[in-house]
Amino acid sequence: MNIAGIGVVFNRGRGVQSLETALKEGWVPPENSVYSVPADTLKDKSVLKEMRRADDFSKMACLAAYDGFIDSGLGDTVKSSLGIILATAFGPHVTTFRFLDDILNYGDANVSPTIFSHSVHNAAASYIALVLGARGPTLTVTQFAYSFHQALIIAQAWLWERRCEYILVGSIDQCGTVMEYICRQKLRLAEDGKIKPFLFSQTPCAVPGEGSVFFLVTEGKTEKRYCSVLAQTVGTPDMYLLDSDGMAGDEKYYLKMAKGGIPVASYTPIFGSMLTVSSFSCAAAALMLKKQRHYASPVQDNPFGANICRLTEEKETESVACVRHNCGIERSQITLKR
Amino acid sequence: MEDRKEQDLAEIRKKLKELLVTNLNLEDIKPEQIKDDEILFGEGLGLDSLDAVEIVVLLQRNFDLDVKNMTEGKKIFYSVDTLARYILENRKR
């Protein structure tokens, strides 16, 4: 299937242009130790005009999905056959905790129905459908390590089944104060604010992040397409993008790949640590293939001497594989091709 | 007595407008811009069914009032004024 459009909402802003700027500029330290999405990024009176009650989770996802649709340049005709698949690891937990605040403050007979309505995982996808007028199939899936990958697989299956012709498939995860607390208890947080993807540590350091990426995908090749997502991987890619971000445990399993000679890069230090960071890596890979450009890895600490991408430069590239390990138990690879 | 009642009603309307704007996330409108006889649903403020149940909670938390029956609720929630009068006549605090 082909990636026709991309929308991104993250710490460094909104839109593919923000993504490219961030990839060129490299690492910047997080404010308050989390790569949060700034409040101003979520202001858009036009796109969000029907969403006065929506929480930040829904707004992030909506803006990324909307931008993915606009970026494709395909226009309103796609809406008659547009599906939506949203992946999330933790769902709108910020709003869930707000609802628990209501229960604790006012008792269970006196809680806000608006907050409850937004605490369900599928509220964001419902808003995307509403904003775009998309009446096709709409699905929200969750899994901890590979929710984005599962969403991508379902998207391909739907296109093969002709369940719809176009799909907005993407991910959204937030990091509120409670999640930040949980990260402090469960993870080793980087004191200098730097994710170091090439240390391949058994106890890597993380810097929590949040954000949303959506891809408009379709079977056919479109005029403004970025690349294709391969259903099967054959041969080796021109580059591996590693999802080593300190969130998924032991990262020594990436080392074998990094020592294999094929160039590797990792942009997780820009996005922050998220279980759904794979979608951001894919967005970076898609941009590389469209622009035929490599971007320098933002943090280049490299004690094992891996062949890491050090420079931002024009470079002919046929394929990029985005790789994720989960505590060494599971491995996934998404291969994108020009 | 009538003056007192009118004064109470005016205070309730003012508080109500502030609560509506805050609790229902009404953007682009300030409480003082809402008319006393503003219709709440459909036209006027354009509120919907989710706002209606949110107002039920708002009444309980701020005025200790229970509106259990939404058919009854339709008349009470017609406008800022009908809601304010209902609160004035039935509130416990």
Next chain:
Amino acid sequence: MHSGNVVISGMGVISSCGKNISETLDTFVAGRRNGAQVSLFKTDLTYPVFEVKDLIDSDVNTMRTLKLAFIAVKEAIENGGLGDVLHDFRIGVCLGTTVASQLNDTDFYSKYRETGNAPMHSVERYLKGNLAEAVAERLGVRGPSCAVVNACSSGTDAIGVGLSWLRADLCDIVICGGADELNCVPLAGFGSLGVVSDSLCKPFDKERSGLNLGEGAGVIVIEKEEICRKRGKKTELFLQGYGLAADAYHLTAPRPDGSGLEAALARAMDEAGIKPAQVAFVNAHGTATPDNDLVEGKVLSRVFGSGIKFLSTKGYTGHTLGAAGGIEAVFTAVGLREGWIPQSAGFEKADDAIGISPVIQKTVISGQYAISTSLAFGGNNSAIVIEKE
């Protein structure tokens, strides 16, 4: 791509009706409705609910939703004859839920609020509690797995995802359906929306006043027909179609014209290659809220005609949220297999605004096809078509 038939080779269910299919059928025959006050947790709310009684619940490290799912999965694996061959095939797990996906432990959060610290055991339990992953790990199967969180249509949509996986040849067999436990968060939440009834629910009744919440799990095993034949398992039930369509209308209210549900039904029947007249009965979503039943009832009448046999089983189980689609898929398949459906519990008086009424007594079914529908919060509409050979 796999273009052959997909069979239903195993089923399992647990709800307030009983801990397996046999107990459930006894409850249907007796017309028993096991709704009562909440006993599972402390609450100020007095709505009747449909709890699973006598569930052995001593393992504090496993969420109740998972325990319910494990029981239904066990029954499905057993009657599907899969026990010895789990590792011989590529097996996927797709299950719907709402509660199991949320980190909504009140003890954890209240301690965190008070002190800025909280013990992490409920977080640990949550992180081990993705429904599909937990079931896949327990069975030791390595195919695709994910949890669907589409609110009230999650179970049906999880079955739909399983069907897509099989057609895409990603695996040979899928364990799919849904599970949800009764929990104070949705009870308070739905209560605040004004859609919960103070008495036992009355789906499609003129005087219906809202839903009752319930809990349970419903699981079906679906597989490629040639795989089923290869392993020597006989079955007469097929999953022939699935449709899913969004209302794109409102966060909590269904689209009044029901066109989303109509589109989902059309797609499901189109995949099955059938016409409405061939449908023997419909297991409707039928939550007993004024809005849902009006919209759904009118769509059923429009699509299938006034003579369609239909029922809501939520009068027996309550609304089990993420489990509903899975539980009702089992009920639909069993209804076809057994050749009868129970009366639509809770219904007494026809609503002229809907125009059709559900079955009022145990009803013999003759026909090959049945449909189960689900309508979700947020405007998802789903339908599956099941065939008995």
